Amino acid sequence: LFAIRGLTKVYGEGAAAVHALRGVDLEIARAEMIVLLGPSGSGKSTFLNIVGGLDRPSAGEVFFAGRELGTMSGGELTRYRRDHIGFVFQFYNLIPSLTARENVEVVTDIAQSPMKADDALALVGLGDRRGHFPAQLSGGEQQRVAIARAIAKRPEVLLCDEPTGALDSKTGIAVLEAIANVSAELAATVAIITHNAAIGAMADRIVRFADGRIAEIEANRSR
Amino acid sequence: LFAIRGLTKVYGEGAAAVHALRGVDLEIARAEMIVLLGPSGSGKSTFLNIVGGLDRPSAGEVFFAGRELGTMSGGELTRYRRDHIGFVFQFYNLIPSLTARENVEVVTDIAQSPMKADDALALVGLGDRRGHFPAQLSGGEQQRVAIARAIAKRPEVLLCDEPTGALDSKTGIAVLEAIANVSAELAATVAIITHNAAIGAMADRIVRFADGRIAEIEANRSR
Ligand SMILES: Nc1ncnc2c1ncn2[C@@H]1O[C@H](COP(=O)(O)OP(=O)(O)OP(=O)(O)O)[C@@H](O)[C@H]1O
Ligand SMILES: Nc1ncnc2c1ncn2[C@@H]1O[C@H](COP(=O)(O)OP(=O)(O)OP(=O)(O)O)[C@@H](O)[C@H]1O
Numbered sequence A, B: 001l002f003a004i005r006g007l008t009k010v011y012g013e014g015a016a017a018v019h020a021l022r023g024v025d026l027e028i029a030r031a032e033m034i035v036l037l038g039p040s041g042s043g044k045s046t047f048l049n050i051v052g053g054l055d056r057p058s059a060g061e062v063f064f065a066g067r068e069l070g071t072m073s074g075g076e077l078t079r080y081r082r083d084h085i086g087f088v089f090q091f092y093n094l095i096p097s098l099t100a101r102e103n104v105e106v107v108t109d110i111a112q113s114p115m116k117a118d119d120a121l122a123l124v125g126l127g128d129r130r131g132h133f134p135a136q137l138s139g140g141e142q143q144r145v146a147i148a149r150a151i152a153k154r155p156e157v158l159l160c161d162e163p164t165g166a167l168d169s170k171t172g173i174a175v176l177e178a179i180a181n182v183s184a185e186l187a188a189t190v191a192i193i194t195h196n197a198a199i200g201a202m203a204d205r206i207v208r209f210a211d212g213r214i215a216e217i218e219a220n221r222s223r
């Protein structure tokens, strides 16, 4: 489904230049689940943002179902994200002036065949927090709203940036089961950035980043 | 050093009331390190915020060296925080318009015997990111700036809310060593909220929250 070639991203210039991605090659099959691991600062979020159409590379290409994202205008990238991608952001990116339910509905109101917002919130254990604003939610509760928003969309592609970072292991497992069940039902293509070994166990392949490159790809032998 | 009695915090009213803390009792000895564990939403951040003088309880008392925080005015609480507390926030709370180094200096400029900002940033592995703004830093790098800011202050009391949530295990260990070394040097009193078992291994006692109460306190047998 995805073919990524020579993906490069440089921030800044000259002596201050930061080479966040240094030529990344990867293919992702339809309905596959891959996990992205690697040290802090190794380029994982930058990679996911470009694949999700939220950022543009300095060089290289990302093909999605044969279309190269670099040829898309801003409006076309917006439609690409809206029609195909569910994204769980590392910083949650919730709208402070909307409740949990409203934050999910912003996305489901324009999706093709979404879940009900309340059903998605129930799947992540937040049924009784629907009317709360982000400032009235704990860290882990905010993260779970961000996850509910992405899975409620029932997207073809689910991109998750550290979806369990703020969660205790029991809540994290419940959330991973929600992600796994929804994606299995949709045969979704899933890429998850995580430090959580339990997610590693669910993946088809494990992709290790180091210093802006892919250092290693291994098939998950425990599956 | 701390005596906490009947600490209670209720948000909202009537049917919508959320009982975030339901009468928490705890004593914390000087130079002790305790770890706070518990499910998402169980009251850990609320507890730490009140102990750190960032929030006020609905009922109950927090004694710090014999002074009850509930008797302090807003200005006295501000001085309490400035003079005694280093805080690592679950949401980092960095100032977007200041660089990493400037974010640390905001705190060290008014501290009694601080580290140099550059030394603290080096301790968390960010020596080469000092001039970056928060938006130019990865999630884990932002979290490390927040940690550097707290430990650079060389505080008497260090309160950390999920300090390694966004970090891979190797970076997390380096950061924990920085926290452990700085606090040992100062004989600081440390309370850390975490899901990271490695931090649990460093603690004197493990305090488990559930549903706004302390469910269990155990001495750390592996020390
Ligand atoms: N301003 C608020 N209004 C209403 N409820 C609130 C408010 N702030 C927090 N809460 C609720 O209080 C409870 C405790 O929140 P707290 O942030 O202390 O949990 P926590 O243990 O830190 O969770 P996490 O591990 O997810 O960070 C949560 O259920 C949360 O929804
Ligand atoms: N706008 C920017 N300007 C300059 N450098 C940047 C910018 N955004 C990111 N970087 C740098 O690019 C590198 C990769 O960042 P990225 O967010 O992809 O890392 P990451 O693997 O997601 O890290 P983490 O695990 O800490 O979230 C980092 O070293 C970061 O400092």
Ligand SMILES: [Mg+2]
Pocket: A044, A045, A046, A090, A161, B138, B139, B140
């Ligand atoms: Mg990241």
Ligand SMILES: [Mg+2]
Pocket: A138, A139, A140, B044, B045, B046, B090, B161
């Ligand atoms: Mg919290």
